[in-house]
Amino acid sequence: MPKPKLRDLSRRELSEEDYIAVVEQLEAPDVPDMVAAILGATLVEHQVEQAIRIQLKQADASMWGRLTDPTGPLRDFSSKIVLGHALGRYEQEVTNNLYIVRDIRNAFAHARTLLSFDHPTVKAALRRTTPIRHGRKTVNVATLAVEPEKRAYLSVCSSLFLFFHLKFVESIKRRERRLQEKEEELEFLQKFIASMKAAKQSRSSASGM
Structure with missing residues (x-):
């Protein structure tokens, strides 16, 4: 088994335990700005990934790893x-909000000084959310x-998370409906074939009398 690398940590899928730990951090009233910026975006990015994966014909862990590796198209x-x-999977309005979350996350992650949500540029970005x-x-x-600005950012992240959850539930329900329709169609075909066989046997019996 290959030795894990540091970059593998950033690509590890979000487990249920990870999700609970992240939410607990974000629910603290005094969550540090950098923690809020990065973890809030982490939850949102996870939901975007799930929205994409449900559309893929091959979405196993191996294929997803190839898509998201440092040279993959979804890196x-x-x-x-x-x-x-x-x-x-979402309209332009959601796309715009996603870019704002991404840009704020990147600013906090790569800033060479401590950044806060009350920075004028961050506040201006938050005002562009819809x-x-x-x-x-x-x-x-x-x-x-x-703090109002941090509250606004986390509200956007949480709302996006819920939006994608609702979309995911919709997708599952559509799949279940399609599966049920196929099962009903198969049942109808089986009954039709059975009736055709019965009619054929009946005709054969009648002609042999």
Whole structure:
């Protein structure tokens, strides 16, 4: 078994335990700005990945690893956003919010000084976010963060997370409906074939009398 590398840690899939740990961090009213910026985007990126994977014909761990490795077509958040939009998994308004989350995450991750959500450039980016809608309803999730700008960022991240969860549930229900329709069609065909055989046997019996 190959020795794990540091870059593998950033590509590891988010488990249920990981998700719970991230949410616990983000639910703290005094969560540090950098933690909020990076972990909030982590949850959102995970949801974008799930939205893409459900559309792929080959979505096993090996194939996904090849797609997201350092030379793969989905090696960064931006590439995933583009593909998800191209696949029709979300509209332009959601895409715009995703780019804002990505840009804020990148700013915090790569800044050479300590960055905070009350920085004018970060505040300006947050003002460009738009309401996230699912069907006719606006998806809005409140957070416990104390500072207004950090609260606004985490609200966007949480709302995006919920939006993708609702879309995922929709996809599963559509698949279940299609499967049920196929099962009903198969049952009809089986009954039709059985009736045809019965009619044939009946005719054969009648002609032999």
